[in-house]
Amino acid sequence: MRPAITLLALLLLAPAAPLLGQQKDQAPPPSGSSSSSSASGSSSGESSSTPNGAAPEPAADSSSYDPVSADEDVEVGSFYMRKGDMDAAISRFQDAIKLRPNFAKPRLLAAQAYEKKGDKISAVKYYKEYLQVFPKAPDAKKVQSRIEKLSGE
Secondary structure (H helix, E strand, O other), X not given: OHHHXXXXXXXXXXXXXXXXXXXXXXXXXXXXXXXXXXXOOOOOOOOOOOHHHEOOOOOOOOOOOOHHHXXXXXXXXXXXXXXXXXXXXXXXXXXHHHHOOOXXXXXXXXXXXXXXXXXXXXXXXXXXXXXXXXXXXXXXXXXHHHHHHHHHO
């Protein structure tokens, strides 16, 4: 009887254990510190100071900072975009932006999704936000030309 109770207690407590470890790993980097583990040789929408085209995150709003979930939202949004569900994709990209306010990649993808939907005004808005968050983007000229084309139509 005792082994069964012990096993039951372990099974009930096991799902909570990974959650406790995740909270510690998802804290934002301290303000004023530089990221030494950032990707520097990337090409699409990434900054040289942080991965995925994100500027350093503000430490003041650490309650909503969640880089793992933001990356997952971008991944799921990209999946929806490939499947042709632009509304679902845009929703996930907006979630990623809320979780990481200075994350450039979901802004670019949201702009592309809005453009595919035919919503030029929203596409231009997100293209401009992308350039504000990531002014030294390798594709800045291309994005600027998209803004000009969409604004002129």
